[in-house]
Amino acid sequence: MKWMRRIMLLIVLMPILLIMILVLILARDSLDMNNSTIDKPATISPLVESYRETVQEIAKENGMEDYVDLILSVMQVESAGTGNDPMQASESQYNEKFPREPNAIMDPIYSIEVGIKDLKNCLKQAGVKAIDDFENIKVALGSYNFGNGFIEWLRKNYDGKWSLEAATVFSSMMAEKMGWTAYGDPPYANKVLNYYSQYSFICGDGDFIMPLKDYVVTSAFGPRDLDGFHYGLDIAGGYGSYIYAPADAKVHKVSRNCMPDGGFYGNYCPLHDFASGAGNYVQLEVKYKDKILYMIFMHMSDVFVEEGQEIKKGRAIGAQGQSGNSTGSHLHIEIHQGCDSCLSTQTGLIDPSKLLQKKEQSK
Numbered sequence: 001m002k003w004m005r006r007i008m009l010l011i012v013l014m015p016i017l018l019i020m021i022l023v024l025i026l027a028r029d030s031l032d033m034n035n036s037t038i039d040k041p042a043t044i045s046p047l048v049e050s051y052r053e054t055v056q057e058i059a060k061e062n063g064m065e066d067y068v069d070l071i072l073s074v075m076q077v078e079s080a081g082t083g084n085d086p087m088q089a090s091e092s093q094y095n096e097k098f099p100r101e102p103n104a105i106m107d108p109i110y111s112i113e114v115g116i117k118d119l120k121n122c123l124k125q126a127g128v129k130a131i132d133d134f135e136n137i138k139v140a141l142g143s144y145n146f147g148n149g150f151i152e153w154l155r156k157n158y159d160g161k162w163s164l165e166a167a168t169v170f171s172s173m174m175a176e177k178m179g180w181t182a183y184g185d186p187p188y189a190n191k192v193l194n195y196y197s198q199y200s201f202i203c204g205d206g207d208f209i210m211p212l213k214d215y216v217v218t219s220a221f222g223p224r225d226l227d228g229f230h231y232g233l234d235i236a237g238g239y240g241s242y243i244y245a246p247a248d249a250k251v252h253k254v255s256r257n258c259m260p261d262g263g264f265y266g267n268y269c270p271l272h273d274f275a276s277g278a279g280n281y282v283q284l285e286v287k288y289k290d291k292i293l294y295m296i297f298m299h300m301s302d303v304f305v306e307e308g309q310e311i312k313k314g315r316a317i318g319a320q321g322q323s324g325n326s327t328g329s330h331l332h333i334e335i336h337q338g339c340d341s342c343l344s345t346q347t348g349l350i351d352p353s354k355l356l357q358k359k360e361q362s363k
């Protein structure tokens, strides 16, 4: 009767086993779900991103070149890049062409001009000292949303410090004064910073080195005619040139099975990979100012490091090549914050030239 006992045991144990399997599956699913929500930074939409070049030009004319990401974050919250007044700047004192009433500006470029001038004035009034002077930037943003009187009022009543409470009090006070149902948007500064803080930690302060010693830029980051948008920076220093780690890092992923110089347009080696077409590549995980950055270096001829390896800044990680989807020997560098599998998307996307290049000593 031994087999009977075994069957009985199985019958008793089966439901317990099934429940355990179920619990495991559920636990794994919820883990996956957590992973997909954690660290996904709020990113500027492609429509707003398409204004980057224009914003850069106008910002430069106004001495605001350091604040391009802030301007784009404002645009994101104001309009998500839609309409003829993407900066919602028609009520600004700098609008001299169109009536000073909501949505009156009919020209997106003019909206950007007025918006930048207004924001510049707000930053100045709020005493903003640097691109990461968040406390004063919040005050400036409050002023961009509420208008000029806000900063004065904040100084008198809240020691000049922005808080959601202060913004809410100001908003209801003004609504009452104007006889309106609502005045401005109290959490506005936080909404903008939600986007801006994804970028503002990038100072180009020389913490990172360029991965090639001598190079030319063969294709810049940003909008381009070839394919609409270039998600990385292409540099070339000659076939076989060593590629160096820009910072201390952990080697997150490598791939090394493509022909070192067999690349061509439409070559998707390595196939069945999140970075299909990247050729031989190294992806580094870099911790920087409390953020995690994933940097990928593509189209290599040779890879010198292994997954999981901790490496120091300046260590050779591979050599420039022409592997994968590449028409000539070059290095494609692409950086995403908080996401290791977001290639060719805007998610956490960072302009490598901002991070890797040393800031010019202009000011």
Ligand SMILES: [Zn+2]
Pocket (backbone or CB within 6 Å): 219, 230, 232, 233, 234, 331, 332, 333
């Ligand atoms: Zn590229």
